[in-house]
Amino acid sequence: MANRPVTLTFLGASGTVTGSKFLVTIGERKVLLDAGVFQGEKEWRALNWADFPVDPATIDAVVLTHAHTDHVSYLPALVRDGFSGPVWATEGTRQLAEIVLRDAGRLQEEQAEQAKREGWSKHEEPKPLFTVEDVERTLPLFRTIDFDEDVDLGEGLTGRWTRAAHILGSASVRLELPETSVLFSGDLGRHDHPLLKPRGTPQGATYVLCESTYGDREHPEPELAHEPMAQAISRTIDRGGLVVIPAFAIDRTQAVLRALVQLMREDRIPRVPVVVDSPMALRVLDVYRDESLGELREDITVDDFTDLPQLIEARTGDESRALNRRFDPMIIIASSGMAEGGRVLHHLARLLPDKRNCVILTGFQAKGTRGRDLEDGARSVKINGHHIRVRAEIVRSNEFSVHGDATDLIDWLRDLDQEPETVFIVHGEKEVAEAFGDRIADELDWTAVVPRYGEVVSLIPGSADPPDLDVDRPEPPDRGEEPKE
Structure with a gap:
């Protein structure tokens, strides 16, 4: 070489x-x-x-x-x-x-x-x-x-x-x-x-x-863990609304579940049904259960993110669609984390127009994503060709990154x-x-x-740099308006 x-x-x-x-x-x-x-x-x-x-x-x-x-x-x-x-x-x-x-x-x-x-x-x-x-x-x-x-x-x-x-x-x-x-x-x-x-x-x-x-x-270090999320869930349930948490299927869903287990064990949020509406996240959960990988912390067990009073696993499309007929207070976790695809879209389309409901964003939202639009206060978002009015409360929880x-x-x-x-x-x-x-x-x-x-x-120190590859480079968009679908 x-x-x-x-x-x-x-x-x-x-x-x-x-x-x-x-x-x-x-x-x-x-x-x-x-x-x-x-x-x-x-x-x-x-x-x-x-x-x-x-x-x-x-x-x-x-x-x-x-x-x-x-x-x-x-x-x-x-x-x-x-x-x-x-x-x-x-x-x-x-x-x-x-x-x-x-x-x-x-x-x-x-x-x-x-x-x-x-x-x-x-x-x-x-x-x-x-x-x-x-x-x-x-x-x-x-x-x-x-x-x-x-x-x-x-x-x-x-x-x-x-x-x-x-x-x-x-x-x-x-x-x-x-x-x-x-x-x-x-x-x-x-x-x-x-x-x-x-x-x-x-x-x-x-x-x-x-x-x-x-x-x-810098990530904030709150005195009380997950307090913004706990307060958002409590006030949403008090007004009869539903909470939607867009979350990546890998690691984020599991971390959110652990937080909800902690909050319910400490009686900081109501004991309402928690739905994981993501077959992918549920399959990932099975990987986290694989002790042979040896990756979980010594003080963590699977019960720490599954021990909920009412955990609903929506694995099939029919089970997911059945949630559309429910209006009782609950917490729905669905992917994707930036609201760019997956089952979370039909929950957002249904629940965003109602001010009783709440969407909790749990991680970085890249520019140009629906999650970023929601974080930035968009009055409407486009989902599957339709413009959906945003009246629901939007909350950013910084602790999950x-x-x-x-x-x-x-x-x-x-x-x-x-x-x-x-x-x-x-x-x-x-x-x-x-x-x-x-x-x-x-x-x-x-x-x-x-x-x-x-x-x-x-990558050889002291050698001349080669010419750049001849590829098209995207121009940054006008910062006054993010590109939409």
């Missing part, structure tokens, strides 16, 4: 939070770090449908940090277009990715069919981004690894996965090459995850990619055993990433750069 050019190309999560894709090229060999879809603003989502900047058939391997959709859900599209190499991941990530990808393939097909049937797509023949068949061709490619063990990825390339405590199975990934090394933080958890063992400290590297989702802010805040991220960098040549700030909205880069420069006195989408850099 000596004397061969080694480059890094930023094909996602650069100038935006989602779409994680970073291409490491060693001579003719190509290894892709993560393979996620873009979410949020329309300009970025359009890239999901564009031709991939390099031929997927020429990619030798994919290395995954974790199973969130913006890190794994482009895999079936790569396979459809010719990728056939191994997909390296932890066992927890493999199990969760299987659930995520099968659910995504089904939703892609259903949404394309619905758009065609109801005529709300601008395309005469709307197509899914990928199909269930593409997913089934993807799953056999997974190869699992253990945390904190060197893995020979072939041709002198070694990978090592270190616990990131973001979601079950999540890791930071370090790639070692004969002449250089690169460390990708993946999504980093907070200093105290509510369910999982704490994150580890990876070995440092010549170059570091660090996420910056919350790079310009399992992304590290700015101090968590700085601490992770500071703990590395060497100063990198460059820290590339990724997975952040442009202004946030730039603010975090300034903090790195001020506090650590390190070189920090916010890369552009399509930018190519050399």
Whole structure:
């Protein structure tokens, strides 16, 4: 591998939070770090449908940090277009990715069919981004690894996965090459995850990619845990309303359930029915029950997020639709967390127009998503071609984010055993990433750069930078008006 050019190309999560894709090229060999879809603003989502900047058939391997959709859900599209190499991941990530990808393939097909049937797509023949068949061709490619063990990825390339405590199975990934090394933080958890063992400290590297989702802010440390959520639930139930909690199926639903168990045990909220209306979240719950993974904190058991007086599991479509006939006070947890798809949409369409009801947002809402529109006070949102009036109370609960805040991220960098040549700030909205880069420069006195989408850099210190990849870069939207569906 000596004397061969080694480059890094930023094909996602650069100038935006989602779409994680970073291409490491060693001579003719190509290894892709993560393979996620873009979410949020329309300009970025359009890239999901564009031709991939390099031929997927020429990619030798994919290395995954974790199973969130913006890190794994482009895999079936790569396979459809010719990728056939191994997909390296932890066992927890493999199990969760299987659930995520099968659910995504089904939703892609259903949404394309619905758009065609109801005529709300601008395309005469709307197509899914990928199909269930593409997913089934993807799953056999997974190869699992253990945390904190060197893995020979072939041709002198070694990978090592270190616990990131973001979601079950999540890791930071370090790639070692004969002449250089690169460390990708993946999504980093907070200093105290509510369910999982704490994150580890990876070995440092010549170059570091660090996420910056919350790079310009600090998470509050309330005196009384989940108090805003408890108050919102109590006043909603008092006025006869229903509570809807959009939540990601992985980790977020389980953390919300744990909070509700705590609040009911402490008599801080009424003991009303709690509905998990997400077959995917319920399948994920089964993975969390797998003790052989060894990822839960020592002081946590499954009862801590399932021991509710009235827990309703809506696994089938009929069970979900039956909830539309109920108006008694209850708490409904459904995906997706940014209200971009899934069963939460029909609950929002039904309940948003009634001021007795409440929507509790439990995590980061990317620009251009319905969740962000609700957070920003939108008077209406568009769901399946219809504009829905927003009269329900909208509450933001900051305690559920399992992304590290700015101090968590700085601490992770500071703990590395060497100063990198460059820290590339990724997975952040442009202004946030730039603010975090300034903090790195001020506090650590390190070189920090916010890369552009399509930018190519050399990973051999002192060598000339290669030209950028010839790709279309989305222009940022007018900040006065977010793009809509």
